[in-house]
Amino acid sequence: MKKSNLFISLLAVLIFTQANAQSTKDSLDPKMQWFTDAKLGIFIHWGIYAVNGIDESWSFHNRKISWKDYMDQLKGFNTRAYDPEAWASLIKESGARYAVLTTKHHDGVALWDTKERHYDVVDNTPARRDLIAPFFSALRSKGIKAGAYYSLIDWSHPDYTGFLKDSSRYRLTEDSARWARFSRFNMAQMKEISNRYNPDLWWFDGDWEHSAAEWDAPGIRKMLLSQNPSAILNGRLQGYGDYATPEQNFPITRPPEKAWELCMTTNNNWGFQPGDTNWKTPYEVITIFADAISNGGNLLLDMGPRADGTIPEPQVHVLQELGAWNKKHGEAVFGSQPGLPQGHFYGPSTLSKDSSILYLFLPGNVSGPIVVRGLQSAIKSAQVIGPETTLKPKIVGKISWSHVPGLVYIEVPASAQDKYMTVLRLKLDGPVRLYRGKGGL
Ligand code: GLC
Secondary structure, three states: OHHHHHHHHHHHHHHHHHHHHHOOOOOOOHHHHHHHHHOOEEEEOOOHHHHOOOOOOHHHHOOOOOHHHHHHHHHHHOOOOOOOHHHHHHHHHHHOOOOEEEEEEOOOOOOOOOOOOOOOOOOOHHOOOOOOOOOOOHHHOOOOOEEEEEEOOOOOOOOOOEOOOOOOOOOOOOHHHHHHHHHHHHHHHHHHHEEEEEEOEEEEOOOOHHHHHHHHHHHHHHHHHEEEEEEEEEEEOOOOOOOEEEEOOOOOOOOOOEEEEEEOOOOOOOOOOOOOOOOOOHHHHHHHHHHHHHHHHEEEEOOOOOOOOOOOOOHHHHHHHHHHHHHHHHHHHHHEEEEEOOOOOOOOOEEOOOOEEEEEEEEOOOOOOOEOOOEEEOOEEEOOOOOEOOOOEEEEEOOOOOOOEEEEEOOOHHHOOOOOOOEEEEEEOOOOEEEEOOOOO
């Protein structure tokens, strides 16, 4: 081998080791640590749209139903069987470390007793109570972080610019005093939420309808952080948030952001819709989840309770199965860091904090050996997590005089495999070292 090739290969190994260390330690804002370690959150879309089981807010905006008929659902939002303790227990059981509740969707109906003159569930629905406080305290008593979804858009507010699709109440440029009234109102509602519930995380939505300057995104950020400096803000704040939020579809390439979160429904809709039975299976949810964490992201998995507060059975089933899998494989999931870059292994993987343990995720039933490429580190031991079956990696194609590592083949006995996704634990001889060169001579 030419000296220059050797040099380039060694450099590649070095660069990966460095980049890997850097991505996890150096540049992450310390307040984001719990979030990147959390991996799993549960999103809850709960509002009057559950009464008829129609699209949250969008149904009237898109003129599928009149605004008046939509708001008539206020009368049916009884929350009779609402059991925030049971919600929090289910979330705990799923393995999630945080939850995000829709405090107000684009329809403008607040789930708390707002002092602003606008719709809320205490004054305008048979619920007659604050729905946020008991849930946040149930979460916190179980060590789960509490997040507030808040829609910047408020299509029901008389001073908001937008209302129905392809029309507007007024143009902001024509009536800036009116917009200023709306901005004051919006800021006041956020302050109420902040003062009363002190969310660990703010999940903004709807920023696309106005610019950062129009929303006063810097002002919102400043206000919220002055109330709680450690609060995390999602990315839907026109550039003033802390992390990216791809929605519904898994990103194909690894996102460059230090922190990101895939928000995803369990069937096809965010809120309760009895006609939507297209539930994702536990296998699908678990494999998507593994893909997310393998690429440095979190999964925010949604549930849509009924108007009485009960949670549809298929939803409960998915969360319980996910929870059982998380319980078994927790060491490879929580507090892990992103796994191998593409090309080394055909599947998701994660690394321990010190990157000396490599976890390989094997979806479905595996027949035939799996293979890892370009692993410079020596494997000290290999097991299947759960049954703790010892595996015997075979190194193929390692040439004694070459620095290029061999391929690692590992047979995984069927009897040791998980019904959804098996995880292997490979203990390395130190922090992972990868070969990313072009091969031998
Ligand atoms: C979209 C929709 C909204 C939903 C949200 C969740 O932005 O406007 O209905 O709540 O996604 O991510």
